[in-house]
Amino acid sequence: MNSETLDTLDSYSKNKYKYGFVTDIDNEKPKKGLNEDTVKFISLKKNEPNWMLEWRLKAFSKWKKMKEPRWANLNFPEIDYQDIYYYSAPKGFEKKPKDLSEVDPKLIETYNKLGIPLEEQKVLAGVAVDVVFDSVSVATTYKGELEKLGIIFCSIGEAIQKHPDLIKKYLGSVIPAGDHSFSALNSAVFTDGSFVYIPEGVKCPMELSTYFRINAENTGQFERTLIIADKGSYVSYLEGCTAPKRDDNQLHAANVELIALEDAEIKYSTVQNWYPGDEDGKGGIYNFVTKRGLCAGKNSKISWTQVETGSAITWKYPSCILKGDNSIGEFYSVAITNNFQQADTGTKMTHIGKNTKSKIISKGISLGKSQNTYRGEVSFLRKADKARNYTQCDSLLVGNKCGAHTVPYIDSKNNTAVIEHEASTSKINEDQLYYCRQRGLSHEEAVSLIVNGFCKQVLQELPMEFAVEAQKLVSISLEGSVG
Amino acid sequence: MFLEIKDLSVKIENKNILNGLNLNINKGEVHAIMGPNGCGKSTLANVLAGKEDYEILNGKINFKDNDLFDLNIEERAQEGMFLAFQYPVEIPGVNITPFLHSAINSKRKRMNEEEIDNLSFAKLLKSKASDLGINIDMLKRSVNTGFSGGEKKRYEILQMSILNPDLAILDETDSGLDIDALKIVTEGVNKLKTKNNSFLIITHYQKLLDYIKPDHVHVMVNGSIVKSGGSEIAAEIEKDGFQKFQ
Numbered sequence: 001m002n003s004e005t006l007d008t009l010d011s012y013s014k015n016k017y018k019y020g021f022v023t024d025i026d027n028e029k030p031k032k033g034l035n036e037d038t039v040k041f042i043s044l045k046k047n048e049p050n051w052m053l054e055w056r057l058k059a060f061s062k063w064k065k066m067k068e069p070r071w072a073n074l075n076f077p078e079i080d081y082q083d084i085y086y087y088s089a090p091k092g093f094e095k096k097p098k099d100l101s102e103v104d105p106k107l108i109e110t111y112n113k114l115g116i117p118l119e120e121q122k123v124l125a126g127v128a129v130d131v132v133f134d135s136v137s138v139a140t141t142y143k144g145e146l147e148k149l150g151i152i153f154c155s156i157g158e159a160i161q162k163h164p165d166l167i168k169k170y171l172g173s174v175i176p177a178g179d180h181s182f183s184a185l186n187s188a189v190f191t192d193g194s195f196v197y198i199p200e201g202v203k204c205p206m207e208l209s210t211y212f213r214i215n216a217e218n219t220g221q222f223e224r225t226l227i228i229a230d231k232g233s234y235v236s237y238l239e240g241c242t243a244p245k246r247d248d249n250q251l252h253a254a255n256v257e258l259i260a261l262e263d264a265e266i267k268y269s270t271v272q273n274w275y276p277g278d279e280d281g282k283g284g285i286y287n288f289v290t291k292r293g294l295c296a297g298k299n300s301k302i303s304w305t306q307v308e309t310g311s312a313i314t315w316k317y318p319s320c321i322l323k324g325d326n327s328i329g330e331f332y333s334v335a336i337t338n339n340f341q342q343a344d345t346g347t348k349m350t351h352i353g354k355n356t357k358s359k360i361i362s363k364g365i366s367l368g369k370s371q372n373t374y375r376g377e378v379s380f381l382r383k384a385d386k387a388r389n390y391t392q393c394d395s396l397l398v399g400n401k402c403g404a405h406t407v408p409y410i411d412s413k414n415n416t417a418v419i420e421h422e423a424s425t426s427k428i429n430e431d432q433l434y435y436c437r438q439r440g441l442s443h444e445e446a447v448s449l450i451v452n453g454f455c456k457q458v459l460q461e462l463p464m465e466f467a468v469e470a471q472k473l474v475s476i477s478l479e480g481s482v483g
Numbered sequence: 484m485f486l487e488i489k490d491l492s493v494k495i496e497n498k499n500i501l502n503g504l505n506l507n508i509n510k511g512e513v514h515a516i517m518g519p520n521g522c523g524k525s526t527l528a529n530v531l532a533g534k535e536d537y538e539i540l541n542g543k544i545n546f547k548d549n550d551l552f553d554l555n556i557e558e559r560a561q562e563g564m565f566l567a568f569q570y571p572v573e574i575p576g577v578n579i580t581p582f583l584h585s586a587i588n589s590k591r592k593r594m595n596e597e598e599i600d601n602l603s604f605a606k607l608l609k610s611k612a613s614d615l616g617i618n619i620d621m622l623k624r625s626v627n628t629g630f631s632g633g634e635k636k637r638y639e640i641l642q643m644s645i646l647n648p649d650l651a652i653l654d655e656t657d658s659g660l661d662i663d664a665l666k667i668v669t670e671g672v673n674k675l676k677t678k679n680n681s682f683l684i685i686t687h688y689q690k691l692l693d694y695i696k697p698d699h700v701h702v703m704v705n706g707s708i709v710k711s712g713g714s715e716i717a718a719e720i721e722k723d724g725f726q727k728f729q
Contacts, residue, residue, distance in 0.1 A: 435568065
């Protein structure tokens with residue numbers, strides 16, 4: 001983390017949501033609304049082969065017959081899919097810029113405001129960044145170095161053009177288009193996202209990172225990310241996002257698929273800070289995310305770490321299908337809700353193979369008038385001999401107008417399975433606050449410190465680059481409701 | 484006057500705890516308050532530190548030319564008041580080093596002093612810890628978490644030596660300490676003592692006063708001070724108990 005980034009973090013730790021600026025870029029959009037023509041327009045704009053268009057259209061026809069899942073502990077109005085733009089790309093981006101000088105300077109400025117100066121990040125942090133702005137990938141760094149190792153790290157759009165075999169084989173293999181309405185929607189209209197392939201035996205030497213950012217008004221974000229770790233490989237992937245302030249609710253329905261083959265490991269970390277709406281609950285992002293990983297091979301491992309502080313509505317269950325024998329799935333989560341935010345998040349661990357292990361650590365913090373739900377499903381299929389799960393869910397309440405809910409489902413068809421579940425709900429401890437303040441810390445600093453301590457078990461799973469940012473974010477998310 | 488408590492009456496949940504208490508402490512003095520259980524000793528410590536559970540019925544407290552009731556908990560701390568807790572609370576996940584670093588800087592900020600940077604602070608912490616015979620590994624742990632009683636008290640003294648308060652209140656710091664731990668803790672206090680700071684030592688037993696020599700000893704019964712004098716009073720209490728003061 002360089003000093004400029006830290007300065008930026010400092011400056012936004014002051015108050016409210018500082019990313020509420022909008023970059024004035026001439027956006028080229030199709031008409032609002034969703035029909036077959038929209039899907040065709042997107043496919044055409046992205047210059048896609050015919051098989052991809054057909055794949056999308058199939059998904060679209062499934063979507064038409066589906067209804068949004070409504071079982072979550074979330075309250076939101078009907079989404080008008082005909083009142084949304086499904087594609088927005090800054091003009092002139094059909095041809096990819098060769099380097100940063102070809103990029104609209106305003107875009108670069110936006111990134112700088114966000115504290116991700118690409119050039120510096122390249123040098124200082126050693127992070128390769130595939131930045132998604134609106135719907136088109138703008139710049140990918142470190143590509144050369146990764147290429148030498150045979151690692152593919154590019155936009156999903158580019159992968160469709162250049163690596164059709166991998167796409168055909170794996171896209172939708174973990175999250176079928178018809179899984180539920182948001183996966184069908186994403187499959188039909190996804191515009192961009194990242195693609196990663198780590199070849200057999202390769203340990204990716206750096207954290208791969210994507211920053212997302214919603215910019216155009218009324219443009220839903222339908223990111224699609226696919227990560228494949230071939231036999232014996234390793235990759236750590238970071239996803240972080242912020243969004244500019246808007247009054248209209250914005251729909252976000254990303255799909256992320258991970259595939260870990262034999263002895264491979266994927267570590268996926270997210271810091272999610274989409275615009276949460278204002279103090280009165282106006283505006284904010286609707287975040288309906290589907291993230292699922294398949295531990296396909298023996299001894300494979302997938303771990304999800306998430307810090308969820310943003311969005312008006314979070315509906316998200318990063319899951320693991322533990323198919324390979326001895327495979328491991330992990331889920332570490334911090335979800336903070338403030339004001340009128342609603343979060344229904346958790347995970348699904350599906351034990352299929354023998355000796356599979358899963359671990360769930362969830363920390364929910366509710367403030368203001370928010371509602372925070374942990375929802376998790378751990379299931380053991382018949383052949384999952386000697387599989388194990390450990391689940392720990394802790395909720396912390398700050399104030400007395402918020403809610404914390406824990407909804408664990410356990411389903412075991414194999415009686416050799418071992419399941420441990422611990423849960424706690426507590427209020428912020430007055431004695432701890434008193435102790436901190438007696439040492440000279442302000443009430444707000446004390447709360448932030450205690451909450452950060454409460455989350456530490458999860459935060460320490462994040463790569464260094466993210467951990468500092470995440471701690472700051474945790475503090476920022478607590479502002480305004482303390483006292 | 485450095486600390487002046489005048490006619491202080493305090494209640495908590497409809498129960499009067501302090502009744503017209505008077506106490507004056509000058510710069511450079513060590514005062515000890517002794518009293519039986521439930522006499523209000525710890526209440527006095529917490530009222531001085533600013534804990535919000537109490538209702539002040541009457542009285543005034545002046546600290547370093549401030550009306551103490553105008554300052555909240557953290558402002559009092561930043562002005563140089565330190566309370567070594569009887570039962571230091573565990574704060575899981577909060578590492579000692581950044582915790583104390585923030586604490587010292589919030590004080591410096593209020594005093595318009597330059598903040599101390601990471602490196603200098605780490606050095607300061609290490610040297611103070613080794614003065615107190617505290618293992619460096621203990622500095623990697625979370626605040627008070629999983630500490631033994633003795634470790635917690637020793638760690639309170641470490642914090643005190645880092646924050647270098649003008650007025651340190653030790654609330655039954657000796658309770659639960661074996662003799663070796665007591666020696667370490669009291670040595671720490673004696674090292675800190677200067678002409679410019681003051682100590683208010685609250686204790687049930689006079690054992691502690693064998694190691695820290697007070698300038699004044701007060702006997703507290705039923706929420707007020709019933710007798711003041713020198714260390715001879717401590718000896719008197721050891722011999723006869725608190726009975727004759729009640």
